[in-house]
Amino acid sequence: MTVMPASLVTGAAGFIGSHLCERLLQAGHRVVGLDAFTDYYPRAVKEANLGTLRTRPDFRFLEVDLARADLAPVVAEADFIFHQAGQPGVRASWGREFDVYVEHNIRATQRLLEAARGSARLQRLVFASSSSVYGETSDLPLREHSPTRPFSPYGVTKLAAEHLCSLYHANYGLPTVALRYFTVYGPRQRPDMAFHKFIRAALQDRPIVLYGDGEQTRDFTYVGDAVEANWLALAPRAVGQVFNIGGGSRCSVIQVLASLEEILGRPIRRDQRPTPPGDVRHTWADTTRAREVLGFSPRASLQEGLARQVAWLRMTAPPESG
Numbered sequence: 001m002t003v004m005p006a007s008l009v010t011g012a013a014g015f016i017g018s019h020l021c022e023r024l025l026q027a028g029h030r031v032v033g034l035d036a037f038t039d040y041y042p043r044a045v046k047e048a049n050l051g052t053l054r055t056r057p058d059f060r061f062l063e064v065d066l067a068r069a070d071l072a073p074v075v076a077e078a079d080f081i082f083h084q085a086g087q088p089g090v091r092a093s094w095g096r097e098f099d100v101y102v103e104h105n106i107r108a109t110q111r112l113l114e115a116a117r118g119s120a121r122l123q124r125l126v127f128a129s130s131s132s133v134y135g136e137t138s139d140l141p142l143r144e145h146s147p148t149r150p151f152s153p154y155g156v157t158k159l160a161a162e163h164l165c166s167l168y169h170a171n172y173g174l175p176t177v178a179l180r181y182f183t184v185y186g187p188r189q190r191p192d193m194a195f196h197k198f199i200r201a202a203l204q205d206r207p208i209v210l211y212g213d214g215e216q217t218r219d220f221t222y223v224g225d226a227v228e229a230n231w232l233a234l235a236p237r238a239v240g241q242v243f244n245i246g247g248g249s250r251c252s253v254i255q256v257l258a259s260l261e262e263i264l265g266r267p268i269r270r271d272q273r274p275t276p277p278g279d280v281r282h283t284w285a286d287t288t289r290a291r292e293v294l295g296f297s298p299r300a301s302l303q304e305g306l307a308r309q310v311a312w313l314r315m316t317a318p319p320e321s322g
Contacts, residue, residue, distance in 0.1 A: 006031075009033050011128075015184070017035070033053065034063075037063060076119055083126065083127045093278070151280050186312075188312070198257065199313050208269070210257075211276060219249065232290075241293065245287065249301060250284050
């Protein structure tokens with residue numbers, strides 16, 4: 001009798017986490033999903049992300065706060081852990097809110113690692129890091145050995161959590177891997193993220209808020225490619241390493257809006273505002289290491305990914321009247 005591998009996914013009700021759970025189930029894993037339903041965006045959005053997953057007999061969901069719960073029982077059952085949970089958002093991480101980022105990005109990660117180091121069966125712990133660890137730089141494209149100088153409190157907490165993973169690998173042999181995501185987009189993208197806001201506003205014929213001059217660039221990564229990177233991170237050679245995960249779709253915000261106008265078949269009105277603190281000017285991932293070690297190769301073009309996100313938002317969030 002074949003025993004199905006068991007995977008634990010934190011942040012399972014989130015954007016990337018829910019897609020990842022579906023990918024693991026497709027691969028024949030039993031999946032336990034954890035989520036704390038923090039109030040960064042509405043719980044109803046996260047519950048909708050779980051809709052299909054809850055119908056699967058090989059999926060079990062637990063509402064768990066990583067920063068407070070006893071994690072040993074759920075960790076003990078896992079062959080693989082995918083740590084997607086965390087407090088997102090560069091612009092919201094300043095001031096009093098920083099405590100929330102410390103709690104959910106640093107403390108939660110340390111507690112998960114501490115529970116995992118006692119596991120006899122764990123084969124891999126994959127941590128969802130961020131391109132925000134690099135900060136503001138003109139040294140492009142960014143390589144894994146590029147200086148890490150976060151430009152926001154959010155970036156500081158993601159880098160701290162990444163360092164914790166490295167420490168637990170070096171000191172306890174915990175089989176950790178860190179993936180530095182570069183601006184992930186696609187269906188189920190969080191409602192606070194730029195593409196979601198742009199598309200919703202355009203569908204409702206409202207002006208989109210454009211920060212800065214629009215010439216800032218990002219290396220945009222389709223969610224399916226980010227999920228596939230997690231799957232590839234199970235390769236034995238990946239243990240103890242950090243990888244840039246970019247989509248190979250670097251372009252400016254102005255170019256994104258032009259693509260959206262083409263997909264939507266209408267012009268997009270703009271409300272231009274100053275650049276907020278913490279926003280970097282450019283990101284661009286060198287994914288050579290991910291390609292050579294993991295076999296990672298992004299498949300979705302920006303135009304294809306945007307069209308899929310537009311179709312999803314048209315289906316799930318129709319334009320409001322008035």
